Amino acid sequence: MTGATTIITGIGELMTQDAEQRVLKDAAIVLEDERIAWLGPAANAPAADSRYDAGGRACLPGWVDSHTHLVFAGDRTAEFEARMAGQSYAAGGISVTVDATRRASDEELGSLVAQRVAEAGANGTTYLETKTGYGLNVEEEARSARIAAATADELTFLGAHLVPQGWKADDYVQTVTGPMLSAVRPYVQWADVFCETGAFTPDQSREVLRACRDAGLGLRVHGNQLGPGEGVRLAVEEAAASVDHVNHLELSDIDALAGSWSGWEGDPDSRGTVATCLPACDLSTRQPLAPARQLLDAGVPVALASNCNPGTSYTSSMAFCVATAVLQMGLTVAEAVRAATYGGALALHREQTTDDGGRLAVGSLAVGHRADLQLLDAPSATHLAYRPGMQLTHAVWRAGQRLR
Numbered sequence: 001m002t003g004a005t006t007i008i009t010g011i012g013e014l015m016t017q018d019a020e021q022r023v024l025k026d027a028a029i030v031l032e033d034e035r036i037a038w039l040g041p042a043a044n045a046p047a048a049d050s051r052y053d054a055g056g057r058a059c060l061p062g063w064v065d066s067h068t069h070l071v072f073a074g075d076r077t078a079e080f081e082a083r084m085a086g087q088s089y090a091a092g093g094i095s096v097t098v099d100a101t102r103r104a105s106d107e108e109l110g111s112l113v114a115q116r117v118a119e120a121g122a123n124g125t126t127y128l129e130t131k132t133g134y135g136l137n138v139e140e141e142a143r144s145a146r147i148a149a150a151t152a153d154e155l156t157f158l159g160a161h162l163v164p165q166g167w168k169a170d171d172y173v174q175t176v177t178g179p180m181l182s183a184v185r186p187y188v189q190w191a192d193v194f195c196e197t198g199a200f201t202p203d204q205s206r207e208v209l210r211a212c213r214d215a216g217l218g219l220r221v222h223g224n225q226l227g228p229g230e231g232v233r234l235a236v237e238e239a240a241a242s243v244d245h246v247n248h249l250e251l252s253d254i255d256a257l258a259g260s261w262s263g264w265e266g267d268p269d270s271r272g273t274v275a276t277c278l279p280a281c282d283l284s285t286r287q288p289l290a291p292a293r294q295l296l297d298a299g300v301p302v303a304l305a306s307n308c309n310p311g312t313s314y315t316s317s318m319a320f321c322v323a324t325a326v327l328q329m330g331l332t333v334a335e336a337v338r339a340a341t342y343g344g345a346l347a348l349h350r351e352q353t354t355d356d357g358g359r360l361a362v363g364s365l366a367v368g369h370r371a372d373l374q375l376l377d378a379p380s381a382t383h384l385a386y387r388p389g390m391q392l393t394h395a396v397w398r399a400g401q402r403l404r
């Protein structure tokens with residue numbers, strides 16, 4: 001070891017979520033600069049420059065939130081109240097947030113995004129994706145991308161979130177795939193499309209995805225949220241990294257997702273399409289919870305994400321998502337924690353250290369991975385579901401730096 005080292009010892013339960021999915025008792029972990037240098041039984045731990053006593057608490061990877069929409073101003077309390085009184089969610093509500101976001105200055109928007117990222121970090125999220133999608137013209141989408149790129153770990157272009165008022169859908173798709181894509185391209189790694197009734201048709205969605213792939217972006221899809229549809233099939237056909245929401249699935253959708261992983265042996269070149277479930281959104285929109293149990297049983301890798309946004313899920317609490325997945329969706333605690341850590345990393349293609357070592361693996365704890373971890377105010381991760389709604393985040397390290 002050559003850098004500054006810190007040992008976290010006295011860990012009651014260490015859940016690695018690495019390839020062996022180890023759960024170690026009486027463990028310790030050594031951080032060296034931004035990476036993990038050692039982990040194992042506390043009794044065998046090497047010396048380190050500084051020491052932190054976990055006091056018997058549980059340690060797990062920091063949450064990887066692979067789906068958020070943090071670049072917005074305003075809120076949609078009135079729409080939420082109407083929904084709780086019986087109205088259903090419709091894509092059109094997005095335009096309310098577009099108006100508020102366009103009115104915000106760069107400084108306001110930048111500080112809102114930074115506050116939201118900090119809030120997520122204080123609650124254990126150490127790696128986070130966010131999206132554009134509340135600008136919906138060339139200048140505003142580029143502004144959202146530029147502002148979010150300063151704070152988010154991964155950034156997705158969602159110009160195809162809603163056809164703005166006054167536009168013909170096909171004209172708007174030409175703008176998204178032309179000048180808008182060129183304007184956001186310097187800032188983003190991913191592209192997404194809302195493939196749903198009231199948003200974009202499967203053909204329009206495919207056109208957007210193909211143009212974005214040709215521009216070198218990885219792909220994701222918002223699909224099968226409000227009803228059965230083509231979103232999942234489209235995502236698999238276009239080799240998207242994830243399809244998100246997945247509330248209304250047919251068996252053929254689940255088979256298609258499982259098929260996309262056949263032959264995968266952990267190599268980055270043959271990853272399939274992750275199913276990203278968004279339980280906080282499902283509750284807030286009163287949609288049926290995504291069939292995460294069925295997906296896992298069919299062999300589909302599942303991610304859990306917050307979908308933090310003002311319309312359908314105004315929370316970045318991954319602990320809430322994990323508790324809901326256990327209590328309401330039939331996952332074990334280990335499966336839910338895995339989906340909220342390793343699953344998110346897989347959906348962002350960040351579960352492995354790159355060959356050149358330039359990007360360290362996130363979402364699991366192993367030697368050489370990024371030192372992204374959290375301690376719970378509890379002796380085991382089980383307490384996340386056993387004590388739902390309690391603030392259990394005790395301490396958080398991101399790339400070896402203490403966040404909380």
Ligand SMILES: N=CN[C@@H](CCC(=O)O)C(=O)O
Pocket residue numbers: 069091093094097194222225281307309310311312
């Ligand atoms: N479904 C599409 N987009 C967001 C909601 C956006 C909004 O209503 O503001 C989502 O993921 O739920």
Ligand SMILES: [Zn+2]
Pocket residue numbers: 067068069222307
């Ligand atoms: Zn979303």
